Amino acid sequence: MGKTKNRDGGVSRRGFLKAMGVGGAGMLLPAAAARAGEPRVPRPSDGELATLLDLSKCIGCGACVEACRESNAHKFPEPEKPFPDLVPSSRAKNEDWSDKRDVDDRLTPYNWLYIQNAEVEYEGESYDINIPRRCMHCQNPPCANMCPFGAAGKQTNGITRIHDDICMGGAKCRTVCPWNIPQRQSGVGLYKDLMPRFAGNGVMYKCDRCYQKLEKGELPACIEVCPENVQTIGPRHEIVAEAKRLAKEMNGFIYGLEENGGTNTLYVSPVPFDEINKVIDKHPLNKPVGKGLGPGKPHMGPVKDVMADETNLATATLLAPVAGIAAGILGLGARLADKEDDDES
Amino acid sequence: MKARPYPRWISRLFILLAGVLAVTGFMQMPITKRYYLSDLPGMAWSANFYTVHRVHYVLAALFLLLLGIVAANWFRAWRGKLALTGFGWARIAVVAALVVSGGFRVYRNLPGVTLDPSLVLAIDWVHLIAAVLLGVLALAALIARRSAYAVRR
Numbered sequence A: 001m002g003k004t005k006n007r008d009g010g011v012s013r014r015g016f017l018k019a020m021g022v023g024g025a026g027m028l029l030p031a032a033a034a035r036a037g038e039p040r041v042p043r044p045s046d047g048e049l050a051t052l053l054d055l056s057k058c059i060g061c062g063a064c065v066e067a068c069r070e071s072n073a074h075k076f077p078e079p080e081k082p083f084p085d086l087v088p089s090s091r092a093k094n095e096d097w098s099d100k101r102d103v104d105d106r107l108t109p110y111n112w113l114y115i116q117n118a119e120v121e122y123e124g125e126s127y128d129i130n131i132p133r134r135c136m137h138c139q140n141p142p143c144a145n146m147c148p149f150g151a152a153g154k155q156t157n158g159i160t161r162i163h164d165d166i167c168m169g170g171a172k173c174r175t176v177c178p179w180n181i182p183q184r185q186s187g188v189g190l191y192k193d194l195m196p197r198f199a200g201n202g203v204m205y206k207c208d209r210c211y212q213k214l215e216k217g218e219l220p221a222c223i224e225v226c227p228e229n230v231q232t233i234g235p236r237h238e239i240v241a242e243a244k245r246l247a248k249e250m251n252g253f254i255y256g257l258e259e260n261g262g263t264n265t266l267y268v269s270p271v272p273f274d275e276i277n278k279v280i281d282k283h284p285l286n287k288p289v290g291k292g293l294g295p296g297k298p299h300m301g302p303v304k305d306v307m308a309d310e311t312n313l314a315t316a317t318l319l320a321p322v323a324g325i326a327a328g329i330l331g332l333g334a335r336l337a338d339k340e341d342d343d344e345s
Numbered sequence B: 001m002k003a004r005p006y007p008r009w010i011s012r013l014f015i016l017l018a019g020v021l022a023v024t025g026f027m028q029m030p031i032t033k034r035y036y037l038s039d040l041p042g043m044a045w046s047a048n049f050y051t052v053h054r055v056h057y058v059l060a061a062l063f064l065l066l067l068g069i070v071a072a073n074w075f076r077a078w079r080g081k082l083a084l085t086g087f088g089w090a091r092i093a094v095v096a097a098l099v100v101s102g103g104f105r106v107y108r109n110l111p112g113v114t115l116d117p118s119l120v121l122a123i124d125w126v127h128l129i130a131a132v133l134l135g136v137l138a139l140a141a142l143i144a145r146r147s148a149y150a151v152r153r
């Protein structure tokens, strides 16, 4: 009964009034969520949305992981085998998760959310911290900015999504993502219709923040199902204020406020994130993705704004033509070849 | 041979910049590692997507600088003396599409800017298609021996 089946990507951005609690959409919601205070379902007019995860509350039950898998099952890849023989075979490898769909201790194309665990001693107390991990939904996402085909994009409501019908599966997004979040499945997608052996290698998958549920005025599956109300979603400015308040209250720490210039996922924890990062099973920052099935265990270390240089260079691209015009006006390059030399024949 | 009345260094710089922009543009696709390009001596940098991206930005700034010089000269001094060729017109239109779509991409990459995803998709494809088109037009003009953008009136 806790299962909510979704039809695909509606147009209805108007369903948002069907808030939770009573009647209508409320009937579809699991009891756990309905009972839980009044989590407000965000509206399209709320602009950029962010989520807050209160790590002091998470009991690591994994209900969110299960809900994510069920709720998004219709989006999962169904690859055809055999896969194309990639060229060159020494460099391009097929990545196949379709026989390992049950793996739930890391991110995969079939598992967009998993729980990390950190046992941390801090100020004389021991903590057992559970951390639901998925895409951070960066405010300025490099995965989207640097996608050569426009397949990955950030929506105005703050969701970063990878469109499975355009994605070529080159996995650039995974490399440029500071947390290496997107995961590849070979044997599906556009590349199969183009030059499957020579360009592309499947489709990249990651949390899309249940965009189709948000469009209908419903909460993302992982938020809705959580028995401990670990997650809250709302307009970014409200979520930031709440995260700060909560961190102050528990004398804790926030992850996601500054990381990569700010993300739309804010973790609040009673212990410092460096301590958490030290002990979690992870793929460290800036370590090459390497061979095999890629890293699916994000770190929790500090991340500088990876697009900062581009932000600075943007000014140069604006000033350059102005400088050029000035130089031209001053006569640089104005001299035309003499008429005599100019015999056109 | 003197089909181009405007300074030779402008032509050469234009061709050079357009060429390396095209190369670094295509290197935005994840191909340099797969096809061992980054293993060539001196090409290791091409394996880093961020480096390639930033190099493309710098080259784009230089290209815009050159376009600024040419545009100023055109309106200040050349307009009365030179006339654009057919191939000149066509390539200018394509370069304009590249500049506008590229400008949008730079704008889109700024923090605090979120454009509609379908607009972004259109921008990305205009940029990619225009780059290919410029190459095709340049080749056609070369074969037709009409590479000059403008000739004397």
Ligand code: SF4
Residues within 6 Å of the ligand: A057, A058, A059, A060, A061, A062, A063, A064, A065, A115, A130, A132, A225, A226, A227, A228, A229, A230, A231
């Ligand atoms: S976030 Fe909630 S549902 Fe997920 S593991 Fe923690 S307590 Fe369970």
Ligand code: SF4
Residues within 6 Å of the ligand: A135, A136, A137, A138, A141, A142, A143, A144, A160, A176, A177, A178, A179, A180, A181, A182, A206
């Ligand atoms: S966390 Fe990675 S995949 Fe998610 S939006 Fe940021 S860069 Fe993209």
Ligand code: SF4
Residues within 6 Å of the ligand: A067, A068, A069, A071, A072, A112, A113, A134, A206, A207, A208, A209, A210, A220, A221, A222, A223
């Ligand atoms: S928001 Fe949706 S897609 Fe993302 S982790 Fe939660 S359930 Fe999965």
